[in-house]
Each structure stands twice: as C-alpha cells, then as structure tokens.
Amino acid sequence: MGRLIKGVWHEQWYDTSATGGAFVREDAGYRHRIEEGGRFAPQSGRYHLYVSLACPWAHRTLILRRLKGLEPHIDVTVVHPHMLDQGWVYDPVEPLYGFACHHQLYTLAKPDYSGRVTVPVLWDKQEQTIVNNESAEIVRIFSSAFDTLTGNTEDYYPESLREEIDRLNERIYNEVNNGVYKTGFATAQDVYEKECRTLFAALDWLDGLLAERRYLTGERITEADWRLFTTLVRFDPVYHGHFKCNIRRIEDYSHLPGYLRELYQWPGVAETVSFEHIKQHYYYSHATINPTRIVPLGEGQDLTLPHGRGVRPAEWLGL
Numbered sequence: 001m002g003r004l005i006k007g008v009w010h011e012q013w014y015d016t017s018a019t020g021g022a023f024v025r026e027d028a029g030y031r032h033r034i035e036e037g038g039r040f041a042p043q044s045g046r047y048h049l050y051v052s053l054a055c056p057w058a059h060r061t062l063i064l065r066r067l068k069g070l071e072p073h074i075d076v077t078v079v080h081p082h083m084l085d086q087g088w089v090y091d092p093v094e095p096l097y098g099f100a101c102h103h104q105l106y107t108l109a110k111p112d113y114s115g116r117v118t119v120p121v122l123w124d125k126q127e128q129t130i131v132n133n134e135s136a137e138i139v140r141i142f143s144s145a146f147d148t149l150t151g152n153t154e155d156y157y158p159e160s161l162r163e164e165i166d167r168l169n170e171r172i173y174n175e176v177n178n179g180v181y182k183t184g185f186a187t188a189q190d191v192y193e194k195e196c197r198t199l200f201a202a203l204d205w206l207d208g209l210l211a212e213r214r215y216l217t218g219e220r221i222t223e224a225d226w227r228l229f230t231t232l233v234r235f236d237p238v239y240h241g242h243f244k245c246n247i248r249r250i251e252d253y254s255h256l257p258g259y260l261r262e263l264y265q266w267p268g269v270a271e272t273v274s275f276e277h278i279k280q281h282y283y284y285s286h287a288t289i290n291p292t293r294i295v296p297l298g299e300g301q302d303l304t305l306p307h308g309r310g311v312r313p314a315e316w317l318g319l
C-alpha cells in the first residue's frame with residue numbers, strides 16, 4: 001500500500017510511530033453532494049462507483065445502491081482483493097479509462113493529489129472527477145438524491161430518527177467499525193488492549209440493545225443497521241483472528257448472531273457479500289500482521305440459518 005504525494009505514488013505502510021502505536025484514520029478528501037440543480041445533478045449513467053468487496057466502508061455503499069434500486073443507474077467496478085505495493089489495483093483494467101491502478105483515477109481527478117487512495121469512490125464521468133470518497137456521505141447520497149429517478153423513496157435516514165441515528169453512528173463508528181482497525185493495527189500492547197476492551201464493551205452494549213429492539217432504532221431498519229452490518233459480517237471470519245479481536249465471537253453473543261443473519265438474509269444483501277474477497281484482502285494484504293499470507297479456511301457462522309428475529313421463539317421452533 002502507499003499514498004500519493006503531489007501526484008506521485010509512494011509505497012508506505014500506516015505509520016503508527018508518531019502516535020505511540022495507535023492507528024489514526026485520515027479524513028476523506030472529496031465531499032461533494034449530488035442534488036437537483038447543483039454541480040452534480042442526479043442523472044442516470046453519469047456516475048460510477050469503485051469499491052472493494054473486502055472493504056466494510058465500500059460495502060455500505062454497495063448495499064444502499066442495491067436497496068435503493070440504483071444498479072441500473074450507477075455501474076460498479078470492483079478492485080482486486082489484494083492491496084499491495086501499488087495500493088488497490090484493477091484486474092482486469094477498469095472499464096472507463098483502462099487504468100490498472102486505483103491511484104491513476106485519483107491523479108486523473110487531480111494531477112497533484114496528495115493523500116491516501118481509498119475505496120469507495122463515487123466518480124463523475126462528465127467532469128472526470130471524484131464526487132465523494134467518504135462512504136458515510138455516499139450512503140446518504142444514495143439514500144435520497146436519486147429518488148425522482150428511481151421512484152424508490154425508502155428512507156434509511158428518516159427525519160424523525162436522525163438524532164438517534166447520529167448518536168448510534170458516532171459510537172458504532174469509533175468503537176466498532178473503526179474499533180476493529182484500531183485494535184488490529186495497534187503496534188503497542190497497551191494500545192491494543194485498550195482498543196480491544198472498548199470494542200467488546202461496545203458489542204456488549206449492542207447485544208443488550210438488540211435484546212430490546214429488532215433494529216438499532218426500534219422497528220425500522222436504518223442506515224445505522226447497515227453501517228453496523230458490514231463490520232459484523234467480517235467479524236468472526238476475519239477480525240476475530242487477523243485483528244486479534246478475540247475476547248468473544250459474534251456467534252457467542254445472544255442477540256447479535258440472529259440480527260446479523262436477518263440483515264444478511266435481507267433481499268439483495270447476501271449478493272453484496274464476498275467472503276472470498278474479504279478473507280483474501282485482509283489475510284493476504286496485511287503482511288505486517290500475517291507475514292505468511294496464509295488465508296485460513298473458516299468463514300464463521302452459517303448466515304443462512306433461520307434468524308429468529310421478530311417472531312416469538314415458540315413460532316420460530318414451529319411449536
């Protein structure tokens with residue numbers, strides 16, 4: 001992996017030496033919106049989404065694209081699961097410009113770009129630039145910006161729940177979504193232990209919440225659930241082993257496993273999950289953590305089993 005410095009690719013791994021062994025995530029550089037009458041208008045075929053099927057942040061955008069019926073309007077390119085010295089690469093080359101490396105897309109948008117080269121990227125073919133490379137914002141864009149085009153008005157960030165969704169997102173982002181990375185990329189024992197305990201305290205809290213509520217905010221599924229899902233689905237097969245998040249498995253909890261299965265079985269969602277890409281990416285790309293690059297065989301729990309959510313246990317057992 002590496003980064004662009006004034007448009008030139010430099011190979012380097014995350015530097016944790018300046019932060020006492022702690023992994024600190026950089027903010028994304030492109031934060032435009034898509035809106036009627038704006039610079040970026042909602043038009044069919046104008047935008048292209050670049051994702052990794054391994055990446056939990058990109059995965060959120062892929063789920064929203066699916067749930068909001070955007071597949072006919074926004075094409076997708078999937079990067080190769082191994083992220084090595086050139087960073088993310090396309091194999092075969094990406095379809096719009098024939099690029100082999102994801103960093104070429106960043107320098108097409110801005111020839112002197114400096115910063116990390118990440119997925120997801122929402123690309124504008126018309127201006128040949130990046131509209132947005134922050135998944136949380138792409139999720140919001142997909143949730144509402146194209147509604148007139150698709151006629152799909154399903155709202156995953158409803159006005160009445162925004163305050164609660166924001167509050168949930170804040171803790172889940174810091175302690176779970178990014179918590180697994182802070183645990184796994186820590187290079188000092190005390191930092192690892194602190195992050196790992198924080199992560200599991202948050203999972204314990206979520207398990208308790210899901211004992212009371214079918215979804216995080218109650219009866220209605222929202223973006224907060226989809227944002228949590230992409231971390232939960234990777235947890236037992238990858239984060240538990242590779243990132244040493246091994247105090248418990250998701251499978252060991254009371255309510256998280258059924259919740260995870262229900263979301264996995266949501267129409268269209270299982271097709272956005274690739275355990276092959278997920279395992280190949282983490283175990284093969286992070287040579288500092290797994291120098292042998294052996295990719296383990298297990299895939300965690302069977303997500304196709306009955307989820308048992310929203311029905312009384314007696315009904316679920318057919319009694």
Ligand SMILES: N[C@@H](CCC(=O)N[C@@H](CS)C(=O)NCC(=O)O)C(=O)O
Pocket residue numbers: 001002026027028052054055056057058087116117118119120133134135136
């Ligand atoms: N803030 C970004 C973070 C995306 C991100 O960090 N993606 C990872 C893949 S899981 C990546 O592309 N990393 C490459 C790098 O950091 O150089 C978002 O949520 O969209």
